[in-house]
Amino acid sequence: MGRSPCCAKVGLNRGAWTAQEDRILVDYIRAHGEGGWRNLPKKAGLKRCGKSCRLRWLNYLRPDIKRGNITADEEELIIRLHNLLGNRWSLIAGRLPGRTDNEIKNYWNTIVSKKVKHQPKPSKETKLTKSKVIAMSRPATQVVRTKALKCSRVLFLNPPQARPQVMQQQQHHQADTDPATQTNAMPVVKSKNADGKVPCLSGGEDHLATDFDFSEIDLSEFLNSDLSDKFRCFDGCNYGSYNNTSLTSNSTSEQAMMFSEEMVQSWNLGGCAQDQANVGSNVQSLSPLLDCNKGEWLASGVI
DNA sequence: AAAGAATTCAACCGCAATTCA
DNA sequence: CTGAATTGCGGTTGAATTCTT
Known part of the structure; x- marks a missing residue:
């Protein structure tokens, strides 16, 4: 027996939505919330497929949709x-x-x-x-992944230890509460290999920033290569805590974003221009790959 | 001004993933 | 554990609009 269709297509409206249909859908979702798409049309009095209602809401009617040209x-x-x-x-x-x-x-x-x-x-x-x-x-066709892959571990770059000049700046600005000028404490994240045999991407514990050339890493290529499976990521509970952000295996993707962005800001306080560019580029490249779903991380190319 | 070509984008479709009973 | 139901995603379509001749 095959899958039953999402709805009986007979007698349903198709094509462009009318203003009245939009209003009915918006009113219904405001009153009852999102979800239950299959039964929504019947309850709301719409002659539309549930899928169509969902799509219309998500792509057009949702209040937080941003209008206007892509910048x-x-x-x-x-x-x-x-x-x-x-x-x-x-x-x-x-x-x-x-x-x-x-x-x-x-x-x-x-x-x-x-x-x-x-x-x-x-x-x-x-x-x-x-x-x-x-x-x-690069050609746009280089990466072809039609579905996200779930993984049980996440690749994370080991941030450099604090540089002396950065620590000084940090102390200097410690009382500064203006977000525009505030500097943050350096993140201290220690890599920890579970068995000591599998290499950490950073090159090992207590690796100094000056010994590690971020420019040698091409993150996207790395993640899409077989090598990604051979490197061990941090396997402890706590990947690092920093300012008010603590990155753990239970962190949300928003927290991961904040964490990486704060690290970029902090790193950018010190080091040469090339260091800043490399670190910023790599961490910012990494953050979009992180997503969290009930404590399990998603990352492209790492299984 | 009109006709045809090109472009845009909302909506549809089928499938995979996830949830539920 | 299993299969059905539901949700979410990416590819594709085609009507509406804009551009070109």
């Missing part, structure tokens, strides 16, 4: 995320508040893919960030 910053982020994640539109949309997966998918298919296709390879003189170079110089 240049958003486009850059889309390109970078697509380079890392492939056509996983919902994950990409999750990093662009107010944008829907459908919108981003359409935008990519109509605008960005053409731009990337016709993008000339950057010359040595062209000043581009590492992420831009990665995004623009």
